[in-house]
Amino acid sequence: MSAPGLELSDEALAELRAALDPGHLLVDRELCAGFEHDITGRFGGAACAVARPADTAQVAAVVRICAKRAIPLVPQGGNTGLVGGGVPRGGELVVWLGRLQQLGDVDQVAAQVIVGAGVTLEQLQRHAHAAGLDVGIDHGARAAATICGMAATNAGGGLALRYGTMRAQIAGIEAVLADGSILRRLSGVLKDNAGYDLPALLIGSEGTLAVITAVAVRLVPAHRHRVTALVGLAGMEDALALFATLRQRVGSLVGTDFFDACGLARVRDHRGLRAPFERAWPVYLVIECAADVDPTEELAGAVEESGIALDVAFADDSQGRAKLWAYRELQNESVAAGGVPHKLDVSVRIPDVPRFAAEVRDLIAAFDATAEVILYGHLGDGNVHVNVLGPDPDDARVDVAVLELVARYGGSISAEHGVGIAKREHLHLSRSRAEIDAMQRLKHALDPGDILNPGCVLPAGGSATRPRQSATGG
Ligand code: S2G
Numbered sequence: 001m002s003a004p005g006l007e008l009s010d011e012a013l014a015e016l017r018a019a020l021d022p023g024h025l026l027v028d029r030e031l032c033a034g035f036e037h038d039i040t041g042r043f044g045g046a047a048c049a050v051a052r053p054a055d056t057a058q059v060a061a062v063v064r065i066c067a068k069r070a071i072p073l074v075p076q077g078g079n080t081g082l083v084g085g086g087v088p089r090g091g092e093l094v095v096w097l098g099r100l101q102q103l104g105d106v107d108q109v110a111a112q113v114i115v116g117a118g119v120t121l122e123q124l125q126r127h128a129h130a131a132g133l134d135v136g137i138d139h140g141a142r143a144a145a146t147i148c149g150m151a152a153t154n155a156g157g158g159l160a161l162r163y164g165t166m167r168a169q170i171a172g173i174e175a176v177l178a179d180g181s182i183l184r185r186l187s188g189v190l191k192d193n194a195g196y197d198l199p200a201l202l203i204g205s206e207g208t209l210a211v212i213t214a215v216a217v218r219l220v221p222a223h224r225h226r227v228t229a230l231v232g233l234a235g236m237e238d239a240l241a242l243f244a245t246l247r248q249r250v251g252s253l254v255g256t257d258f259f260d261a262c263g264l265a266r267v268r269d270h271r272g273l274r275a276p277f278e279r280a281w282p283v284y285l286v287i288e289c290a291a292d293v294d295p296t297e298e299l300a301g302a303v304e305e306s307g308i309a310l311d312v313a314f315a316d317d318s319q320g321r322a323k324l325w326a327y328r329e330l331q332n333e334s335v336a337a338g339g340v341p342h343k344l345d346v347s348v349r350i351p352d353v354p355r356f357a358a359e360v361r362d363l364i365a366a367f368d369a370t371a372e373v374i375l376y377g378h379l380g381d382g383n384v385h386v387n388v389l390g391p392d393p394d395d396a397r398v399d400v401a402v403l404e405l406v407a408r409y410g411g412s413i414s415a416e417h418g419v420g421i422a423k424r425e426h427l428h429l430s431r432s433r434a435e436i437d438a439m440q441r442l443k444h445a446l447d448p449g450d451i452l453n454p455g456c457v458l459p460a461g462g463s464a465t466r467p468r469q470s471a472t473g474g
Pocket residue numbers: 082139140157329331332333343345377385416
């Protein structure tokens with residue numbers, strides 16, 4: 001039984017069923033439920049149905065039907081998104097891409113591999129390691145996050161300092177456009193200026209311009225030595241000073257993530273972890289280095305030279321490194337265990353991070369003295385994940401206050417998680433009117449029927465939003 005008021009017409013259901021493998025159009029409420037809410041619990045709604053295409057051709061057939069019948073659709077991969085862009089708002093067809101499991105042979109010479117939409121980051125990492133290479137992006141949600149979902153949001157993670165965001169890892173793309181036509185640029189040719197760079201436009205478009213069905217991923221050398229250091233520090237100013245030293249002195253630097261005492265306490269509570277050091281420190285920096293010559297000396301020397309480390313632990317074996325990273329990578333899950341958080345993934349200029357971090361704490365305290373503020377993120381990218389527990393999840397005033405502060409710093413209201421639904425009405429804080437108008441015109445040109453993830457990324461009322469026809473799909 002599909003959701004009341006969201007029924008697709010019998011003809012639409014029949015057409016969709018004919019386009020998919022048997023049993024891969026879900027309408028039963030229980031079966032759809034698993035695709036309808038995000039991991040923070042803040043976003044979601046009833047889908048009119050869930051389509052589970054097996055390959056690009058079936059994705060194209062489903063999109064063609066949606067275009068013909070004005071059925072809005074939400075592409076979904078691992079559903080690890082945090083801004084509400086990968087779950088229905090109410091009435092959309094979820095197009096789940098998890099069955100597109102293509103994992104091509106690694107091209108050792110080009111150091112590239114073609115990956116289907118449903119392949120997870122962890123699967124790709126294993127595949128690359130087996131070929132003696134590595135993936136230039138990593139983050140805590142690797143077991144569930146899919147490569148094409150990461151392409152759609154231009155994901156970042158902890159290695160962006162060395163390798164860039166998802167955009168820099170992609171050498172080609174295959175995607176289904178709003179009319180069901182297939183854009184295929186998977187040759188992996190690196191220098192290709194023949195016309196507009198449509199793949200670049202689709203990366204980070206959050207499913208609003210096309211449904212990405214495969215990408216050609218550029219792989220990176222798998223260095224023989226990886227070393228991780230966890231450093232206890234007196235505050236963010238010291239973390240920044242240490243980062244500056246590392247940046248100058250440590251050529252093998254791959255990433256520098258930070259977290260605070262609140263976040264560490266939550267992770268320890270949530271997972272029963274022992275403290276990393278005897279004493280608790282206000283701020284912690286996780287430093288990742290990778291090289292073919294053991295970088296431990298270089299790293300230890302720089303930490304020593306900085307003269308600001310209050311405690312430090314090193315690890316060069318995968319188990320020891322995972323233990324140190326766990327304090328950082330479990331932040332998201334541990335905060336979510338404390339309630340429905342206000343999550344603001346923002347970025348400011350690197351030198352501004354300490355002042356911004358102090359100001360955002362004061363701002364939130366003035367708004368709600370009982371609120372708990374947990375800050376963590378990627379210092380080397382100026383990327384701060386502001387998490388607030390306490391204020392009513394539906395009270396957006398704290399979110400707006402933080403995003404307005406980011407705008408005063410000339411930063412971005414979305415560093416790596418995308419705009420989604422959560423921030424669409426705040427886009428003007430980081431983008432000019434001219435830019436937003438240009439985006440609206442692009443959206444209308446590529447998706448005139450506004451069926452691709454409608455309401456995501458762009459503010460309401462632009463030329464792309466049309467009076468909605470019924471979601472019953474005609
Ligand atoms: C991180 C994951 C999601 C979040 O931990 O780096 O990108 O905001 C985040 O907690």
